[in-house]
Amino acid sequence: xxxxxxxxxVSGSPGQSITISCTGTSSDIGTYNLVSxxxxxxxxxxxxxxxxxxxxxxxxxxxxxxxxxxxxxxxxISGLQAEDEGDYYCCSYVTGSSYVFGTGTKVTVL
Amino acid sequence: xxxxxxxxxxxxxxxxSLRLSCAASGFTFSSYWMHWVRQAPGKGLVWxxxxxxxxxxxxxxxxxxxxxxxxRDNAKNTLYLQMNxxxxxxxxxxxxxxxxxxxxxGQGTLVTVSS
Numbered sequence: 001x002x003x004x005x006x007x008x009x010v011s012g013s014p015g016q017s018i019t020i021s022c023t024g025t026s027s028d029i030g031t032y033n034l035v036s037x038x039x040x041x042x043x044x045x046x047x048x049x050x051x052x053x054x055x056x057x058x059x060x061x062x063x064x065x066x067x068x069x070x071x072x073x074x075x076x077i078s079g080l081q082a083e084d085e086g087d088y089y090c091c092s093y094v095t096g097s098s099y100v101f102g103t104g105t106k107v108t109v110l
Numbered sequence: 111x112x113x114x115x116x117x118x119x120x121x122x123x124x125x126x127s128l129r130l131s132c133a134a135s136g137f138t139f140s141s142y143w144m145h146w147v148r149q150a151p152g153k154g155l156v157w158x159x160x161x162x163x164x165x166x167x168x169x170x171x172x173x174x175x176x177x178x179x180x181x182r183d184n185a186k187n188t189l190y191l192q193m194n195x196x197x198x199x200x201x202x203x204x205x206x207x208x209x210x211x212x213x214x215x216g217q218g219t220l221v222t223v224s225s
Contacts, residue, residue, distance in 0.1 A: 098160070104155070
């Protein structure tokens with residue numbers, strides 16, 4: 001199972017919006033609404049930001065939103081803040097009851 | 111409070127074995143699927159394995175199939191990963207995580223495979 005494809009880096013100024021894409025195949029993103037997104041700060045464990053494509057866990061800012069079109073899922077961060085800097089990973093359920101992560105995107109706040 | 115605490119990592123020679131443990135607390139462990147996910151130094155997250163709530167079903171990434179075994183003891187609220195025939199490319203921080211998809215994660219345990 002190959003990793004989902006994400007851009008290596010995305011940057012934006014405080015207050016701006018950025019979008020991170022996550023491209024898979026018909027065996028994962030294209031078939032299932034089971035994409036999750038994780039934020040990871042250096043040396044820390046990943047934190048769940050979005051699940052089932054569009055849902056936010058309790059406590060996650062509504063500045064984070066998810067969407068999907070075809071084989072591509074997206075994470076949008078609105079009103080970018082310094083604390084949003086970090087690495088972001090998508091993850092999808094895969095046919096056959098396994099999971100696959102994306103390649104990861106480094107978000108920089110300028 | 112949900113807590114997941116991994117242990118058992120360390121330095122092992124190529125071809126060696128190691129067993130990781132993940133002690134769970136703060137939730138009904140026996141109700142949740144559990145995962146192992148790893149992250150090589152400076153690299154991205156890679157899904158390794160999952161086990162269903164009663165331990166009757168397991169799945170593995172192709173890269174570890176036949177070498178790693180995931181298991182759980184619901185009476186002890188503990189998840190395990192038995193790793194055999196270890197290779198240099200297995201060097202990583204290993205995280206255990208709860209649920210499908212993973213929601214809570216432990217802080218990880220470092221496994222280094224080197225001679």
